[in-house]
Amino acid sequence: MNYLLHLIVYFDIYLIVALSLNLVVGYAGLLTLAHAGYYAVGAYAYALLSVNLDWGFVPAVAVGILVSAALSLAVSLCSWRLKGDFFVLASLAVQALIFSALYNWHSVDAPLGSLRNLTNGPFGIVGIHRPSLFGYSIVSPIAMAAFASVVAALCALVVWRLSDSSWGRVLVAMREDELAARGLGKNTRLLKVQVFAISSGLVAIAGALYASHVRYLDPTSATLDESILMLSMVVVGGVGNFRGPFVGAAILVGLPELLRFLSLPDAQAANLRMLIYGLMLILMMHFRPQGVAGEYRVE
Amino acid sequence: MQIWVNGLISGASIALLALAFQAVYLPTRVFFIALAGIYAAVPFVALSLLDATGTWWLTAPVAVMAGLSLSLVAERAIHLPLEKKGAASGAQLIASLGAYIVIVQAVAMIWGNDPKSLRRGLDSVSHLGSVIVTGAQWVSLIGATAAIGAFLIFLRRSDLGLRLRALADNPLQFALYGHNVHRYRLLSFAVAGALASIAALVSAYDLGFDAHTGLHAILLAVVAVIIGGRSTFIGPVVGGLILGLLRSQVVWHMSARWQEAVSFGLLAVVLILFPHGLLGRRQRLEAE
Numbered sequence: 001m002n003y004l005l006h007l008i009v010y011f012d013i014y015l016i017v018a019l020s021l022n023l024v025v026g027y028a029g030l031l032t033l034a035h036a037g038y039y040a041v042g043a044y045a046y047a048l049l050s051v052n053l054d055w056g057f058v059p060a061v062a063v064g065i066l067v068s069a070a071l072s073l074a075v076s077l078c079s080w081r082l083k084g085d086f087f088v089l090a091s092l093a094v095q096a097l098i099f100s101a102l103y104n105w106h107s108v109d110a111p112l113g114s115l116r117n118l119t120n121g122p123f124g125i126v127g128i129h130r131p132s133l134f135g136y137s138i139v140s141p142i143a144m145a146a147f148a149s150v151v152a153a154l155c156a157l158v159v160w161r162l163s164d165s166s167w168g169r170v171l172v173a174m175r176e177d178e179l180a181a182r183g184l185g186k187n188t189r190l191l192k193v194q195v196f197a198i199s200s201g202l203v204a205i206a207g208a209l210y211a212s213h214v215r216y217l218d219p220t221s222a223t224l225d226e227s228i229l230m231l232s233m234v235v236v237g238g239v240g241n242f243r244g245p246f247v248g249a250a251i252l253v254g255l256p257e258l259l260r261f262l263s264l265p266d267a268q269a270a271n272l273r274m275l276i277y278g279l280m281l282i283l284m285m286h287f288r289p290q291g292v293a294g295e296y297r298v299e
Numbered sequence: 300m301q302i303w304v305n306g307l308i309s310g311a312s313i314a315l316l317a318l319a320f321q322a323v324y325l326p327t328r329v330f331f332i333a334l335a336g337i338y339a340a341v342p343f344v345a346l347s348l349l350d351a352t353g354t355w356w357l358t359a360p361v362a363v364m365a366g367l368s369l370s371l372v373a374e375r376a377i378h379l380p381l382e383k384k385g386a387a388s389g390a391q392l393i394a395s396l397g398a399y400i401v402i403v404q405a406v407a408m409i410w411g412n413d414p415k416s417l418r419r420g421l422d423s424v425s426h427l428g429s430v431i432v433t434g435a436q437w438v439s440l441i442g443a444t445a446a447i448g449a450f451l452i453f454l455r456r457s458d459l460g461l462r463l464r465a466l467a468d469n470p471l472q473f474a475l476y477g478h479n480v481h482r483y484r485l486l487s488f489a490v491a492g493a494l495a496s497i498a499a500l501v502s503a504y505d506l507g508f509d510a511h512t513g514l515h516a517i518l519l520a521v522v523a524v525i526i527g528g529r530s531t532f533i534g535p536v537v538g539g540l541i542l543g544l545l546r547s548q549v550v551w552h553m554s555a556r557w558q559e560a561v562s563f564g565l566l567a568v569v570l571i572l573f574p575h576g577l578l579g580r581r582q583r584l585e586a587e
Contacts, residue, residue, distance in 0.1 A: 031389050084388055085330045090570050093563040100560040235393055271404045278400025285394035298389040
């Protein structure tokens with residue numbers, strides 16, 4: 001039972017990731033590989049504020065969202081001038097910079113969270129507090145699953161309202177033909193800044209949920225492999241509509257569970273899982289470029 | 300002086316891999332990330348062959364052929380069918396990413412995740428004035444320079460090289476002149492596979508390898524392509540050398556852990572200030 005609850009929390013985390021990445025990849029049509037960086041920024045913000053200053057979930061996450069949204073300027077400003085493969089590369093550069101900041105911002109003789117040792121580098125942060133709301137700490141697995149589901153539902157509500165609004169329609173217009181959207185007087189540069197800020201803010205929430213659930217955090221959650229995994233999740237699930245991310249997150253959580261029935265040795269199972277993701281990416285691009293439940297084909 | 304020499308040697312192997320990437324990117328516009336998988340797989344093939352035969356004269360050519368074949372398989376099974384469907388560049392990139400993941404995970408399942416080395420025992424050392432160069436560094440420098448030189452001369456001097464440049468310049472017009480574009484695409488993938496295999500072997504001989512070295516190497520190579528200029532074949536070579544020299548200076552003046560930040564910071568600066576690279580031809584970004 002606890003195991004099932006644990007899976008629910010993971011599904012909620014991946015769902016938020018997929019929903020937020022879908023805004024950028026699916027609605028704005030910009031392939032980014034920097035998403036894991038912003039996820040980790042949210043996770044680190046929560047971890048540091050909860051461990052060092054004993055902040056509750058809501059204020060710590062709020063700070064995480066703000067920091068992540070502010071840092072998203074690094075990608076959105078690049079998207080003003082670059083597109084296609086070269087935007088992907090620029091996002092990769094941002095990803096590498098965030099990772100090396102998280103990995104290197106430490107020194108052995110300074111306490112965690114000080115200006116000289118902000119992240120504790122490769123040693124990570126241990127003993128992150130469980131989420132606490134209004135003074136109540138969420139401890140039991142069932143409460144955690146319920147809490148994560150409520151947070152994911154709130155995020156889904158935000159994304160749904162946004163994508164259904166006139167703002168979401170301008171986003172799609174920009175994806176289809178940026179020049180035409182600008183010709184109609186839409187400020188596409190502002191739009192790009194907004195969509196990256198919102199998406200990075202949302203994924204920071206997912207990062208904070210992860211940090212508070214696992215209670216340990218190190219820079220591996222900001223690696224390129226994580227970004228690739230996130231991208232493959234939305235590409236396989238489908239982008240450009242509201243259903244796709246749900247399918248993508250379900251596949252990402254469900255696939256390892258199916259592989260359990262094959263009773264492979266542990267080391268092989270992890271490799272096999274990644275191999276299947278890779279195979280799915282190739283097959284999807286060949287036979288269903290819009291993903292299982294998506295509407296938009298990646299350009 | 301030692302720092303500059305080290306930078307030059309590591310720059311030469313970055314330049315070789317960058318040239319391999321460019322050999323596919325320029326003629327076909329495929330963002331060939333699967334090259335990272337080939338780069339990771341070839342040293343393992345070489346290691347198995349070396350254990351079986353014990354001689355480099357057989358091992359090296361067969362390992363390069365294996366990398367070349369893998370590259371051809373990627374073209375025929377993945378990129379050409381997508382091209383025929385008129386897939387967008389993003390779709391090619393994602394499919395190539397998928398191919399990379401498949402190759403690397405297959406390698407890890409067959410040979411394991413542990414780091415390995417192609418070199419036995421201690422390395423010989425030679426002194427050039429105050430500069431110390433190891434035997435592996437000589438192999439790396441000579442192998443990379445020879446491969447780069449051979450490919451550039453092939454491009455300039457041979458008929459086939461001329462056609463490859465023509466394909467890179469304007470694929471549509473090249474096809475209209477009656478050339479079989481698919482066959483020349485195959486050639487460009489073969490060249491890329493071979494160059495990447497040589498790059499993989501020399502760096503595995505010098506530094507050792509594991510199943511996951513490929514992506515990092517190819518990312519550096521792509522950074523070199525962008526810095527040098529993505530519309531020429533000489534650009535990646537210049538970019539690779541600059542990157543190698545810069546990275547060795549970072550190790551000397553700051554710390555090895557800031558190498559990545561400086562490399563990718565340079566990428567960001569170049570992308571914003573010189574979007575076409577240092578040697579690239581200027582053209583409108585919308586034209587691509």
